[in-house]
Amino acid sequence: MAKKIKPFRIRLLIFCIACLLAACSPSTPSNQIRLVEVTHSLFYAPQYVALSKGFFKREGLNIVLTNGNGGDKTMATLLSGDADIALVGAEAAIYVTARSTNQPVNAFAQLTQTDGTFLVSRTPIPSFKWSMLKGKNLLGQRRGGMPQMVSEHVQRINGLTPHQDVNIIQNVDFKNLGNAFLAGTGDFAQLFEPTASKIEQAGKGTIVASFGKDSGRLPYTCYLAKEKWLAQHPDLARRFTRAIYQAQQWVASHSAEEVATAIQSHFPDTNKDILIRVVKRYQEQQSYATSPIIEEPEYNHLLRIMKESGELPKSIPYSELVNTEIASYVVKGG
Known part of the structure; x- marks a missing residue:
């Protein structure tokens, strides 16, 4: 006949198993x-x-x-x-x-x-003005993201109507923006660092303006x-x-x-x-x-x-x- 396990021992066994599982399960350290x-x-x-x-x-x-x-x-x-x-x-x-x-x-x-993007021109422009974007192709950022909204804000305060005065290209993934510009997409590009500086250092473009500087805090x-x-x-x-x-x-x-x-x-x-x-x-x-x-x-x-x-x-x-x-x-x- 099998031995009958006493209720106390059952409770003790359950407690020990619970402790073992708690010790083995992952937890986030307090620090x-x-x-x-x-x-x-x-x-x-x-x-x-x-x-x-x-x-x-x-x-x-x-x-x-x-x-x-x-x-x-x-x-x-x-x-x-x-x-x-x-x-x-x-x-x-x-x-x-x-x-x-x-x-x-x-x-x-x-x-x-501030915003962290910069306007990169395909050719040097010694005295750049935002009005120079009129009629140009701008390789922009994702719709709904803050960089794109800041870009449109800067255009507006400089007398431009986004998507009407400026053709904004938005079908390029963020990670591919630099390469797309190098491949010939857009007259200008809105780029984060270090992509903007790398393009400038390579002589393939020039940073002519800062979206962060012109959009405020x-x-x-x-x-x-x-x-x-x-x-x-x-x-x-x-x-x-x-x-x-x-x-x-x-x-x-x-x-x-x-x-x-x-x-x-x-x-x-x-x-x-x-x-x-x-x-x-x-x-x-x-x-x-x-x-x-x-x-x-x-x-x-x-x-x-x-x-x-x-x-x-x-x-x-x-x-x-x-x-x-x-x-x-x-x-x-x-």
Whole structure:
């Protein structure tokens, strides 16, 4: 006859199995932050400085960085819970919030405060004016993305009607824009760095204007997190923001050469001279934010640009989307 197992032993066995499964199952360490960036770009230099100079480590944080390869994929990664924080354009948060409030997200810190694209001309133009785009073919960016909306904004404030006065080509993937321009597409191209500087260095084009300089300040690239995550992990969010703030201040107080040296390991395939040229250009036009606080006037400017482009699905109030408590606490020395 089989031995009858006593209820106590059954409960003990279940408890031991549960403990074993808990020990074997993956968990997120309390000091780890899974960060997904919309793309890997020199435009985000302060973030890489925070990594290479040990600012995150000083805060006791282990950053696991992944590339989201686009706004939609980056937001999907955040909303699915596969990332804790996303570095992406603020417009992505607006689109998500306008569609649903089931998983509210907050922008709690900014990294860049201007657009990061430049106008590249196929031929040198010593005294460029935006009116010179009239009747020309402009190799542009994706519809609905902030770079394209900024381009149209700059055209409007300079007396041009986008898609009417300027033929904007938008059927080329982001990753292929540089090659398309080199192959002969467009009289002008709207390009991010380092693609713009590489084309200029090769003598295949000339940077004649800056979209960031001429469109004004706005919370261009921000750190987003689920509202629930921020409420559950306020200390992690503060330590993360503190590291970013320290990096922003470091970038603002050091030369382009020093910044380029600090981030070189994150861009091993990019020539040091190009790194210096790009960082200097972004520093000169103050693209790198010196504070993580997202200001309301800049946020409203972003909404206006989206609205005039016909891409604003709903006007999301600043108080609903932006969380200033964390950044303000850090900037005040907390």
